Amino acid sequence: MVVYSIVSFKPITVATKYLAGFKSSGGSEELGATCKLTYLIDQGTALLSMCIVVALGGYVAGLIGADPEVRSLQLLYAASFPLFSLEGTSMAVLSIWGRFRHSAVLAVVEKGVLLGLVVAVSLGGLGLRGGVAAMALTQAASGLGWFVSAQWVLARNGHSRWWRARLSSVKVLQAELVRVFGWNFMMVSLTGLMAQLPVMLLGRLAGAPEAGFFRLSSSLSTVAGYLEWALFRVAYPDLCARVNEDRESVLPRLRTWTRSAAIPAVVIGVLGVTLIWILIPPVFGDGYREIVHGAQVMVLGVACAAPMFWASPLLYSVGRFDVPAKVYLGYVLATLLLGSWMAMHWGFFGMAFVVGAGRAACGLVMGRWSIQVMLAKSVASAPLDAAHQAASAGPQRSLR
Numbered sequence: 001m002v003v004y005s006i007v008s009f010k011p012i013t014v015a016t017k018y019l020a021g022f023k024s025s026g027g028s029e030e031l032g033a034t035c036k037l038t039y040l041i042d043q044g045t046a047l048l049s050m051c052i053v054v055a056l057g058g059y060v061a062g063l064i065g066a067d068p069e070v071r072s073l074q075l076l077y078a079a080s081f082p083l084f085s086l087e088g089t090s091m092a093v094l095s096i097w098g099r100f101r102h103s104a105v106l107a108v109v110e111k112g113v114l115l116g117l118v119v120a121v122s123l124g125g126l127g128l129r130g131g132v133a134a135m136a137l138t139q140a141a142s143g144l145g146w147f148v149s150a151q152w153v154l155a156r157n158g159h160s161r162w163w164r165a166r167l168s169s170v171k172v173l174q175a176e177l178v179r180v181f182g183w184n185f186m187m188v189s190l191t192g193l194m195a196q197l198p199v200m201l202l203g204r205l206a207g208a209p210e211a212g213f214f215r216l217s218s219s220l221s222t223v224a225g226y227l228e229w230a231l232f233r234v235a236y237p238d239l240c241a242r243v244n245e246d247r248e249s250v251l252p253r254l255r256t257w258t259r260s261a262a263i264p265a266v267v268i269g270v271l272g273v274t275l276i277w278i279l280i281p282p283v284f285g286d287g288y289r290e291i292v293h294g295a296q297v298m299v300l301g302v303a304c305a306a307p308m309f310w311a312s313p314l315l316y317s318v319g320r321f322d323v324p325a326k327v328y329l330g331y332v333l334a335t336l337l338l339g340s341w342m343a344m345h346w347g348f349f350g351m352a353f354v355v356g357a358g359r360a361a362c363g364l365v366m367g368r369w370s371i372q373v374m375l376a377k378s379v380a381s382a383p384l385d386a387a388h389q390a391a392s393a394g395p396q397r398s399l400r
Contacts, residue, residue: 011038013236013316014180015092018170020240020317023096028158032165035154038089041181046085053078073132083140083147090143090150096237097153103233106145114138183321190328197335198351202343210348213288217295217352224272224302227264228309231257236313243317250374254310261307269303272296294352301356305363314370323373327366331358 015038022031053074094103117138121130154162198218203211235257242250273296281289315323335354342350 011041011181011184012088012092013321014038014184015089016095016236017180017240017316017319019092020096020237021244024241024244029165029169032159032162033167033170035089035093035159035162036165037167037170038092039086042085042088043082046081050078050081073129077132077136080136080140080143084143086143086147090146093150093153094146095233096240097157098237099149099153100234102149102153106142106149109145110138110142113141180319180321183325187321187325187328190325190332194328194332194335197332198339198355201336201340202348202351205340205343206347206351210343210351213291213294213348214351216284216288217291217298217348218355220272220276220295221298221302221356224268224299225306227261227268228302228306231261231306231309232313235310236316239310239313239317247374250314251371254314254371257310258307261309265303265306268306269300272299272303291348294349297349297352297356298359299356301359304360308363308367311363311366311370315366315373318373320370320373323369324366327362327369331362334358 015034018034019031021027022034091103094100114134117134118131121127121134124130126133151160154160195218198214199211202214238253239250242253276295276299277292280292280295312324315321335351335358339351339354342354344350346353
């Protein structure tokens with residue numbers, strides 16, 4: 001999965017932006033071409049990842065002294081990549097048509113199936129091979145399920161023949177797409193790095209127990225961040241449509257969203273801090289009492305960033321994929337430099353403070369930056385507007 005995570009462009013944010021724009025403008029040909037392009041990119045990166053695993057999997061397994069059985073398990077898991085890759089663009093399709101309940105059902109079913117298969121494998125004594133097979137099967141079935149659902153939504157909205165769209169209809173977007181995919185790739189790579197960097201630094205500078213404390217606290221703060229991610233999924237397609245149709249309504253919408261999200265954010269912060277203080281010692285034991293303050297700081301960082309949930313979607317919707325990547329790069333560098341120094345002096349709490357404060361700072365900086373972009377109207381969507389004008393100036397072939 002590491003290979004796929006590095007190679008994949010994960011174009012869901014890019015696909016959502018352009019699909020929402022073409023949906024709002026009635027660009028049937030361009031919408032179909034965008035679906036076709038992003039699905040092809042996903043399939044290409046999935047096949048490339050699978051080829052890398054086939055070519056280098058045995059060599060890597062030998063370097064780490066893994067059992068020969070690992071080679072066949074690598075191939076089994078990599079075989080799920082092509083179907084699993086269908087998930088990204090399909091998620092974008094469902095989101096721009098507001099099928100959030102449908103998406104939630106698919107996500108819950110996926111986790112439920114995985115849990116059921118893992119339990120069955122454990123009870124059946126199938127060991128590692130059974131566990132890897134269960135994960136690969138779940139990934140493949142999940143990607144196929146998302147794809148079938150997306151085709152149903154496209155067909156219901158008159159785009160059942162999207163694969164016949166001409167890629168040349170979005171040729172005007174190629175330069176912007178290359179730039180956007182580059183920044184998006186950088187962003188997802190930095191996000192993946194931040195999932196491991198603090199743990200590795202703590203393990204090296206403060207010892208394995210401190211790294212374990214951070215891992216547990218990170219899991220707790222991730223739960224607190226589910227609200228922000230859910231609001232992101234809802235806000236992004238809405239902002240994409242507003243930026244293309246009624247830009248003047250964006251700022252009033254942001255004020256309303258900020259006020260509405262502030263109360264849940266305060267509740268998450270207060271409830272998270274209280275539950276961590278009450279539950280961690282009796283549930284995990286007195287040895288974990290020292291992680292309480294660090295975990296509370298990380299949860300507060302998530303809660304402070306939550307009211308700015310619209311910042312990244314707004315920047316993405318106006319084509320400024322570079323801003324979140326640049327801000328997050330600063331976050332990673334602060335964690336690497338300041339976090340290392342804090343970890344050497346205060347261990348887990350020092351790193352937790354840097355990560356929690358950095359999370360809050362990222363939200364505030366991106367919120368301010370996105371407002372400045374809107375006020376200055378430095379919107380990097382001119383190629384999209386040109387595509388709309390070209391489509392409206394000439395005859396448009398229907399995909400229905």
